[in-house]
Amino acid sequence: MNRRPRDGHTDWCGQDHRCGLGEHRSDEIVVDVAGLSRAVLVRVRTASGREHAEVRVRVALASSDLAARRQLVGLLGDLRHAVTRAALTAQPRPGRAGR
Numbered sequence: 001m002n003r004r005p006r007d008g009h010t011d012w013c014g015q016d017h018r019c020g021l022g023e024h025r026s027d028e029i030v031v032d033v034a035g036l037s038r039a040v041l042v043r044v045r046t047a048s049g050r051e052h053a054e055v056r057v058r059v060a061l062a063s064s065d066l067a068a069r070r071q072l073v074g075l076l077g078d079l080r081h082a083v084t085r086a087a088l089t090a091q092p093r094p095g096r097a098g099r
Contacts, residue, residue, distance in 0.1 A: 010024060010045065012026045012043055013025065013026060013045075022046065022047025023044055023045065023046055023047065024044070024045040025042055025043070025044050026042055026043040026044075027042075028040050028041070028042055029041040029042075035060065036059070036060050037057070037058060037059045037060065038057070038058045039055060039056070039057045039058075040055070040056045040057075041053060041054070041055050042054045042055075053086070057075075057079075059071065059075060
């Protein structure tokens with residue numbers, strides 16, 4: 001559910017100090033692979049009503065510069081794919097509006 005009570009908060013909103021300047025922010029969702037990587041996702045509704053996913057990712061890099069660069073290239077490719085897929089999913093498909 002995504003209701004807006006009188007105070008403007010939603011069901012998913014953290015309803016505390018994270019909400020300010022017209023934004024509403026959810027609790028953090030954390031995916032942690034001990035010592036190797038961590039991702040943090042926060043749902044955000046801006047003052048204009050637009051909703052976003054804010055994602056922070058931390059990945060341990062190899063000690064060799066060449067290997068680290070390869071990891072970064074792979075990571076950027078994967079992120080590009082994920083962001084593109086999410087953006088396309090948000091677009092209504094012709095003939096399916098309102099479903």
